[in-house]
Amino acid sequence: MAMNAPTSQPRPWDHHTRAEGLPRGASPAPAGGSAARAVFLDKDGTLVHDVPYNVDPDCIDLIAGVGESLRSLQDAGFLLFVVSNQPGVALGRFPVSALGAVEARLDELLAPFGVMITAYCWCPHPPAGMRGAVACTCRKPRPGLLLDAAATHGIALERSWMVGDILDDIEAGTRAGCRTVLVDRGNETRWRAGRLRTPNAIVYQFADAAAMILDGSRDVASERPRAAPA
Numbered sequence: 001m002a003m004n005a006p007t008s009q010p011r012p013w014d015h016h017t018r019a020e021g022l023p024r025g026a027s028p029a030p031a032g033g034s035a036a037r038a039v040f041l042d043k044d045g046t047l048v049h050d051v052p053y054n055v056d057p058d059c060i061d062l063i064a065g066v067g068e069s070l071r072s073l074q075d076a077g078f079l080l081f082v083v084s085n086q087p088g089v090a091l092g093r094f095p096v097s098a099l100g101a102v103e104a105r106l107d108e109l110l111a112p113f114g115v116m117i118t119a120y121c122w123c124p125h126p127p128a129g130m131r132g133a134v135a136c137t138c139r140k141p142r143p144g145l146l147l148d149a150a151a152t153h154g155i156a157l158e159r160s161w162m163v164g165d166i167l168d169d170i171e172a173g174t175r176a177g178c179r180t181v182l183v184d185r186g187n188e189t190r191w192r193a194g195r196l197r198t199p200n201a202i203v204y205q206f207a208d209a210a211a212m213i214l215d216g217s218r219d220v221a222s223e224r225p226r227a228a229p230a
């Protein structure tokens with residue numbers, strides 16, 4: 001991920017995001033402008049129960065209803081991306097390699113539902129205020145994870161959605177040009193408002209976020225790219 005300011009030396013958390021590799025199911029932007037739709041998903045407190053700084057696969061469990069709901073989004077043609085701040089890397093709580101086990105565990109949990117995550121997009125950078133921290137472009141509420149995934153996979157952001165449990169997720173989605181749904185599980189503690197932090201919808205269950213997206217996308221669901229004029 002690009003950093004905002006040049007740094008004199010590489011930092012241990014640089015150059016290790018999965019987005020820079022070859023994500024499974026990588027689908028370059030199709031020719032003819034038929035861009036895909038996506039749902040960008042926060043992980044902690046949205047897909048799985050929030051255990052701060054956890055990378056132990058045994059402590060990762062889906063929130064009820066998430067698997068079925070992701071399947072319904074996938075069936076409707078949405079590509080699914082996990083977009084997650086993982087400052088534990090920069091804070092030295094775990095090595096960036098530990099995120100591979102997290103991805104494997106999530107894949108394992110979602111497999112029974114037939115759900116495939118197109119790419120896991122991690123921001124391993126430190127939060128602002130950490131000594132020596134350099135602002136990155138990908139830590140939510142910044143939109144870098146979404147923008148990078150969209151560029152890599154040919155996603156039409158204006159036809160895509162961000163789902164998260166705090167307003168930083170909403171702001172990242174709004175900044176990327178997506179519509180947004182807040183799953184309010186009581187995890188937001190600072191209700192700092194503002195245009196960028198106002199979701200299109202607030203729900204209390206992930207299933208309702210999925211229903212909202214499916215309903216709200218109906219207007220564009222039947223859109224087909226026009227054939228190029230002969």
Ligand SMILES: [Mg+2]
Pocket residue numbers: 042043044045046164165166
């Ligand atoms: Mg969260």
Ligand SMILES: [Zn+2]
Pocket residue numbers: 001123124125136137138139
């Ligand atoms: Zn970052």
